[in-house]
Amino acid sequence: ALVSMRELLDHAATHNYAIPAFNVNNLEQVQAIMEAAKETGAPVIMQASAGARKYAGEHFLKHLIQAAVESYPTIPVVMHQDHGQSPAVCQGAIDLGFSSVMMDGSLEADGKTIASYEYNVEVTRKVVDLAHKLGVTVEGELGCLGSLETMQGDKEDGHGTDAIMTREQLLTDPEQAADFVKRTQLDALAIAIGTSHGAYKFTRKPTGDILAIDRIKEIHARIPNTHLVMHGSSAVPQELLAAINQYGGKMAQTWGVPVEEVQRAIPFGVRKVNIDTDIRMAMTAAVRKFMFENPEKFDAREWLKPAREAAKQLCKQRYIEFGCEGRA
Ligand code: G3H
Ligand code: 13P
Ligand code: ZN
Numbered sequence: 636a637l638v639s640m641r642e643l644l645d646h647a648a649t650h651n652y653a654i655p656a657f658n659v660n661n662l663e664q665v666q667a668i669m670e671a672a673k674e675t676g677a678p679v680i681m682q683a684s685a686g687a688r689k690y691a692g693e694h695f696l697k698h699l700i701q702a703a704v705e706s707y708p709t710i711p712v713v714m715h716q717d718h719g720q721s722p723a724v725c726q727g728a729i730d731l732g733f734s735s736v737m738m739d740g741s742l743e744a745d746g747k748t749i750a751s752y753e754y755n756v757e758v759t760r761k762v763v764d765l766a767h768k769l770g771v772t773v774e775g776e777l778g779c780l781g782s783l784e785t786m787q788g789d790k791e792d793g794h795g796t797d798a799i800m801t802r803e804q805l806l807t808d809p810e811q812a813a814d815f816v817k818r819t820q821l822d823a824l825a826i827a828i829g830t831s832h833g834a835y836k837f838t839r840k841p842t843g844d845i846l847a848i849d850r851i852k853e854i855h856a857r858i859p860n861t862h863l864v865m866h867g868s869s870a871v872p873q874e875l876l877a878a879i880n881q882y883g884g885k886m887a888q889t890w891g892v893p894v895e896e897v898q899r900a901i902p903f904g905v906r907k908v909n910i911d912t913d914i915r916m917a918m919t920a921a922v923r924k925f926m927f928e929n930p931e932k933f934d935a936r937e938w939l940k941p942a943r944e945a946a947k948q949l950c951k952q953r954y955i956e957f958g959c960e961g962r963a
Pocket of ligand 1: 658686
């Protein structure tokens with residue numbers, strides 16, 4: 636059944652686990668997530684980014700997720716809009732039937748100018764007003780995603796800023812977070828702790844100076860009843876990087892957010908963990924290997940099958956690691 640995100644995150648808070656929120660763009664990713672959830676007994680959060688809407692079209696995304704709900708009637712599914720850039724975009728998703736929306740007011744509606752705090756409060760409050768009337772959950776964001784190694788903002792797919800920022804801009808302030816939650820009444824808060832979107836997050840295995848898990852503790856101490864969201868939380872598994880490069884890929888050496896760091900954050904209010912890059916890498920590694928080993932094959936189903944299977948394994952792993960097993 637389609638459920639509100641609030642319901643799932645409240646359950647996760649009561650039982651101290653986190654739910655991976657997987658980005659979806661096509662049929663095979665939706666199927667992979669549902670099979671992984673079925674095999675582990677996990678609840679599902681599927682999210683569509685602006686890039687996904689551009690790639691697949693919002694009607695295809697809506698009906699793919701609805702098809703998942705119909706095919707797996709006993710699994711609770713959240714249909715979430717990732718990184719909405721304005722109240723109008725969020726309203727559009729709600730009109731389409733999304734059960735949860737993110738109003739990302741950390742940037743202005745152009746998707747690149749760093750927004751003022753007052754702007755962020757205003758647009759987020761506006762979305763809460765229109766969403767809560769309809770039982771739709773709202774995620775907001777405070778602080779700018781970006782690297783504490785280069786001090787550069789996160790610019791992914793035309794969305795974001797690559798401006799050089801201060802450490803304070805790149806880390807969510809706990810006092811401001813408390814004020815933000817009070818004034819907006821949002822359900823879930825995305826925080827900035829040194830993670831960024833995509834595969835190139837860290838140049839080395841991250842330590843506390845560049846991945847500020849301790850900041851989460853400070854935020855949680857201030858707003859213990861607010862569900863926290865970690866964006867840019869793919870682990871960028873070294874074995875997937877190696878497999879991609881072994882079969883003809885050319886990805887540079889890089890590090891993501893180690894799963895054990897996410898696990899360390901779960902007792903401090905992290906309830907939603909966004910993952911896109913890991914699924915991309917799992918599918919790419921599987922397709923590259925298949926193509927390399929089967930140069931004579933040309934039926935798209937034949938190479939999409941191992942890609943879907945690899946995505947499923949990755950999702951199962953995260954469901955188990957974040958404590959979702961048997962929670963649905
Ligand atoms: O928000 C970032 C997600 O990884 C989605 O990226 O806009 O390329 O679909 P995308
Ligand atoms: P990754 O790029 O680390 O998978 O993050 C995805 C994300 O935060 C989507 O909002
Ligand atoms: Zn994100």
